[in-house]
Amino acid sequence: MSREQEFAEFAGARMRPLYRAAWLLCGDAHRAEDLTQETLAKVFAHWGPRLQNPAAYAHTTLVRTWISHQRRRTHHEEPMAALPEAPASYDDSDLRMVLRAALLQLEPLDRAVLVLRYLDDVSVEDVATVLGLSSTAVRSRAKRALAKVRATLGDHLPDLQLSQESR
Amino acid sequence: MTDLTDVLHRATDDLAPEAPDLLLDRAVRRGGHLRRRRRVVTVSSAVAGVAAACVVSALTLARTDGAVAPQVTDPGPSLSTPDASREPRVTVDRHDFGATFSRIVPGAVTDEHDVPAGRVHENGGYESTFLWNGYRVAVAVWPYRGGARAVCDQNVKGSLGTQTCVRVRGGWAVHDSTMGDQSLNRWSSVLRDNGFRMWVMIYNSADEKGSNSAGPPPLDVRDLERVATSPLWFG
Numbered sequence: 001m002s003r004e005q006e007f008a009e010f011a012g013a014r015m016r017p018l019y020r021a022a023w024l025l026c027g028d029a030h031r032a033e034d035l036t037q038e039t040l041a042k043v044f045a046h047w048g049p050r051l052q053n054p055a056a057y058a059h060t061t062l063v064r065t066w067i068s069h070q071r072r073r074t075h076h077e078e079p080m081a082a083l084p085e086a087p088a089s090y091d092d093s094d095l096r097m098v099l100r101a102a103l104l105q106l107e108p109l110d111r112a113v114l115v116l117r118y119l120d121d122v123s124v125e126d127v128a129t130v131l132g133l134s135s136t137a138v139r140s141r142a143k144r145a146l147a148k149v150r151a152t153l154g155d156h157l158p159d160l161q162l163s164q165e166s167r
Numbered sequence: 168m169t170d171l172t173d174v175l176h177r178a179t180d181d182l183a184p185e186a187p188d189l190l191l192d193r194a195v196r197r198g199g200h201l202r203r204r205r206r207v208v209t210v211s212s213a214v215a216g217v218a219a220a221c222v223v224s225a226l227t228l229a230r231t232d233g234a235v236a237p238q239v240t241d242p243g244p245s246l247s248t249p250d251a252s253r254e255p256r257v258t259v260d261r262h263d264f265g266a267t268f269s270r271i272v273p274g275a276v277t278d279e280h281d282v283p284a285g286r287v288h289e290n291g292g293y294e295s296t297f298l299w300n301g302y303r304v305a306v307a308v309w310p311y312r313g314g315a316r317a318v319c320d321q322n323v324k325g326s327l328g329t330q331t332c333v334r335v336r337g338g339w340a341v342h343d344s345t346m347g348d349q350s351l352n353r354w355s356s357v358l359r360d361n362g363f364r365m366w367v368m369i370y371n372s373a374d375e376k377g378s379n380s381a382g383p384p385p386l387d388v389r390d391l392e393r394v395a396t397s398p399l400w401f402g
Contacts, residue, residue, distance in 0.1 A: 002312070004195060005321075011191050012324055020179040030376040033184050037194045044198025045205065096178040118171040119179070146171065153174070 007047045010054055011040050017120075018062055024115050025066045027100045038065055059120055060130045063112050067131070070108040102152035110145035113138055183329075186354050188322055188341065189366050192292075192309060257293070257308055257363065257400050264295035264306050268367075271394045272386060274300040278373075292364075296375070302384050303370040303377070308363050308400065315339045315358040322356075336396045337361070346388060352377045353384060355391035365395040 018039055022032035039062040043054060051057055103111050112131060116122040117138075124142075128135045184190050259267045265276035279297035292309020311318050319332040319339040333342045338359040346353060354368040369391060370377035371384045 005312075007195065007198075008191060008321070009324075011194065012187075012322065015187055015190070016183050019184050020182050023179060023182050024175065029182075029185070033190060033376075036184060037190050037197070040191065040194035041197035041201060044195055045201035047198070095174070099174065099178045114171070115175075119175040121172065149171065 003047060007044050011044075014055055014058055015040070018058055021059065021062055021115050021119055022066070024099075024103055024119060025063070025111060027104045035062060035066055035069075059116070059122070063116060063130055067108060067112060098153060102149045105148055105152065106145050109133070110141045110148075113141045114145050114149065117142055183345075185352055186356075186366075186368060188356050188364075189305075189307060189354070189368070192307065192364075192366070196292075259400050261293050261295065264293075265297035265299070265304075267397075267399050268297070268299060268304060268306060268394055270399060271397050272299070272390055298373055299369070300385070301373055302386075303373050303375060305366075305368045305370075306394070307366040310362050311358065311364050312362075315360050318364075319358045322358075335392060337398070338365075338396060340392055340395070342388075348387075349383060351379070351381070351383060353386065353388055353391060355388055355395045357392065357395040359396070359401075361401060363401070365400065367391045367394045 015036065019032055019036045022035040022039070023029065026032045026035055039058055042061050042065065043051075043058045046057070047054070103114070106114070109131060113127055116127045116130060117124070122130070124135050124138050127133075128138045131138070133141070261281065262279070265279040269276045277298045279295060281293070281295060292307065294305060294307035294309075296303065296305045298304070316332065316339050319341060323330040323332055323341055329345050330341050330343045332339045334340075335357060338357045338361075340358075341356040343354075351371045352368060354366065356367075357365045359365060369384045369386050371381045372378035
């Protein structure tokens with residue numbers, strides 16, 4: 001199997017999870033596609049036997065690329081006072097829209113912490129490595145972010161339970 | 168009991184990129200470019216290092232015996248010179264994609280340009296974008312290796328059952344069950360038996376990514392498939 005075929009197989013299997021994480025970070029389908037594409041391009045650029053855990057590498061690359069974009073951007077997203085456009089038909093579920101609103105209220109690093117911890121199930125120590133933070137800082141950010149998300153989701157999801165970090 | 172992990176998964180489970188195969192193709196092209204650029208930088212640095220060492224040695228030699236002087240030699244062809252053999256082998260000129268599209272689906276074509284602008288795809292493919300009756304259209308063609316059916320099956324594997332391969336005129340088309348009458352952007356992807364993949368997409372506005380607030384575009388998947396399977400592209 002050629003290098004490109006191997007990569008295509010990997011990308012086919014990992015594209016959706018990457019896209020889901022990208023969507024939660026970006027809050028927007030188009031930017032999520034761009035971020036997923038850029039992430040896969042970077043992974044392909046390093047593709048080879050030396051890449052021992054490509055799935056983990058891809059998720060790290062995705063989050064770091066997104067954070068780097070946030071630092072470079074001259075205009076940041078506005079907090080969710082109103083949605084910029086009517087939601088597309090395929091992503092207009094209440095849950096998704098409320099979740100999007102909740103995540104967009106968070107600072108980029110807090111959003112990244114939540115996505116890595118709770119979508120990708122990455123350990124606190126690994127989140128700290130990916131984001132260049134201490135474990136304490138990750139716990140503290142997770143606690144703060146969860147409290148904000150809980151405040152937004154509370155009415156919609158009264159049964160949302162907070163995890164260990166928030167207690 | 169619901170925890171945040173469950174909420175995140177529930178909220179995003181049915182999300183997927185609109186055109187995974189084009190996304191993958193673009194990622195591979197971009198990744199290949201990044202890889203070559205990295206290699207060029209590495210080689211350039213090594214060459215610069217060796218050159219600097221040679222100059223230092225030569226200067227040292229010149230200083231010691233006066234007989235050897237440092238020389239500037241021809242650096243040779245640039246590593247980033249495009250390979251002419253990678254030009255697309257389709258018979259339609261790369262600037263006539265819009266015109267060819269409108270021969271199959273009549274309409275006014277404007278604002279045509281390459282994607283990315285001015286660059287032929289590294290692997291011998293090509294992508295063009297233009298406005299058709301005011302709607303953004305993208306047409307990409309690139310070669311693939313292997314049998315059309317096998318490559319198609321491989322491609323739909325990651326779609327969690329939403330995509331299937333269907334035999335069409337001159338190839339195998341990827342059919343996506345989630346793309347219907349209300350889809351805002353529509354595409355057709357066909358692995359032609361001649362070793363080329365054709366990818367055609369229409370957005371529901373003039374924007375590169377379409378609009379979330381406009382209705383569906385005027386062409387349906389059958390129209391796009393007619394473009395993707397047309398013999399006009401290959402003579």
